[in-house]
Amino acid sequence: MMKFLQRLGKSLMLPVACLPVCGILMGIGYALCPATMQGGDVSGALQIIGFFLVKAGGALIDNMSWLFAVGVAVGMAKDNDGTAGLSGLVSWLMMTKLLQPAVVGTLTGVAVESVNPAFSKIETQFIGILAGIIGAACYNKFKDTKLPDALSFFSGKRCVAIVTAVVSIIMAAILFFVWPVVYGALVALGSGIVSLGAVGAGIYAFLNRLLIPFGLHHALNSVFWFDAIGINDLGQFWAGATAATDGHSLGMYMSGFFPCMMFGIPGAALAMVHTAKSNKKKIAAGLLGAAALSAFVCGVTEPFEFAFMFLAPVLYVVYALLYGIFAAVTVALGFRAGFSFSAGLTDLVFSASLPAAAKTLLIIPLGLAALVIFYLVFRVMISALNLKTPGREDDDEAVDESKVQLANNDFTTTAQIILEGLGGAGNVTSVDNCITRLRLEVKDPLLVDEKKIKSAGIAGVIRPSKTAVQVVVGTKVQFVADEFKKLM
Incomplete structure (x- = not known):
């Protein structure tokens, strides 16, 4: 369970990485065009540019929910394939459209304005994350599915989105009853903190x-x-x-x-x-x-x-x-x-x-x-x-402290030292990374030499479970991960 939650946390960093772009665009835009937030006419070249930048940044902020759906789906997929991202979007569209107040009102026979307010908040990051998980789970389970010859066109990855749609319809039916309860609990928590x-x-x-x-x-x-x-x-x-x-x-x-x-x-x-x-x-x-x-x-x-x-x-x-x-x-x-x-x-x-x-x-x-x-x-x-x-x-005499540093951004050498400390390529079963850490699985934990790994100058080694190893590299982890995968 903890491994799943950690992978989910890492997957969320993919859509969250979009936020700095929003901030930069909107920050510059608001500075150039105060009328965008304060009201009034937008006139002059600088204000028009500012207005444009604000709207560009808002394009991401206003659609954060489905960004989460796509990002989480890709991040949770075993091979980070884009097909999972499409499936996450399919799931989000299915659930959010089926649970719109107008649809719920028709299903329940009540006026739209009388529908539980929970359904007016269905396009949330929570639903985006849930859609991403569904999309990734369907991708991981059905990406290699082989259908009869008559349906072979829909075999493999082509069937993933179809399966995801069916699963999402079922989930929408469950949320029809569960979401108002969950929403109420979150409102209570938020209201308690706000108060x-x-x-x-x-x-x-x-x-x-x-x-x-x-x-x-x-x-x-x-x-x-x-x-x-x-x-x-x-x-x-x-x-x-x-x-x-x-x-x-x-x-x-x-x-x-x-x-x-x-x-x-x-x-x-x-x-x-x-x-x-x-x-x-x-x-x-x-x-x-x-x-x-x-x-x-x-x-x-x-x-x-x-x-x-x-x-x-x-x-x-x-x-x-x-x-x-x-x-x-x-x-x-x-x-x-x-x-x-x-x-x-x-x-x-x-x-x-x-x-x-x-x-x-x-x-x-x-x-x-x-x-x-x-x-x-x-x-x-x-x-x-x-x-x-x-x-x-x-x-520890086994470690030459003068060499415990990452010199000259030599990512290849760093990756080599880490791989040696993990017991070699034959002992590593999976490689992934988040914003600052290499996330690895090993066959034999006894072959892992933490002191050897630390001699590469990284921040630390974490052992969340028997076979899981997390190597804290820092914000340049992507470059080390790329070299590590080449060595693998």
Whole structure:
């Protein structure tokens, strides 16, 4: 089950990768054409260009649900074939069209305006994810199906979309009864968090970070960032709204991440470097410095988090708690900013001109406070509890520490070292990657040499199950994965 959820989390990163494009286009567009969000005439070349860019970015934001359907289907397919993506779209179209209020009204014999409001929210990211899972499952199961000669044209991949349509009709029938119940539960959860104001934003941020190791944070995000239950904090913020349709303070479920990611992580990374063993400080500084820079600039936090979450789980829980505290304080002070990808400098700059943005200069005192507090908490806990964070691992003579680095972007050499550490090509049964990690399956776990793998200069090695191995490479993992697959 956990392997399935982790693969789902990785698959979600494919459609989520579209969001930076939305943010850049809409951020520039709003700056050039304020009338797009404030009303008024659009005139002049610059305003027309701005209007065009806003609509271009909105083309993705407004259709996030089926982007999830296609992205998840491709990501969950065993060979990432595009046929699965088509099947995911087929499933999404079937379910959303069959469960439209007008159709439900006809089926139940009631007026459209009297149909359960849950069905007016059927085109959500949740349904997109479900459609993607159905599309991928049908593809994996039926892509090699052989039919009788008379129907041979529909054999193999051609039958996948047909099977998906049938399965989706059945799922739509199930959702007809289940969706109103699920929707009601999500509304209750969202309403409960919204009613708590700044404290609720803090609870959400805490749970968001706490679920990162399991890849389940995406499910939570779909409730508050997107339109699963009507909150849609991210969508409304970047659409130029001035107030949220459900009454919450627009941007409150994104704002609290900025001080933590931009300043808190660099502070925590500095604490790890300062508490590293004297002969390992240089190596720790290289690893953690790159991770901190990634978090500051674009809000990519996995290289930092996976560097210590399994080495020091108690520290990771405190790390998540710090997120919750800072999110609550940030929201209470009135700082508002939004992100299309993650809470880094890039998104802060682009979101600052949007109408919902407020008191963005507070990022300076909030950021400095996060830098100091994260640093002090991490330094005290690491020293007091003797936690084995990067640079504090037990010495091992078998590893030449001077070579524990990824030099000159030599991805081929890195892949070779990792493959050797995994016991060779014959011991590897599957290769995949997410945004920062190689995800592998091995035949014999006893052949895996973690110290050999770490000598390639990667962030860490994670063993979520007996045969599963995750190698944390960083944001350049795709290049290492490509070379690894060539070697395989």
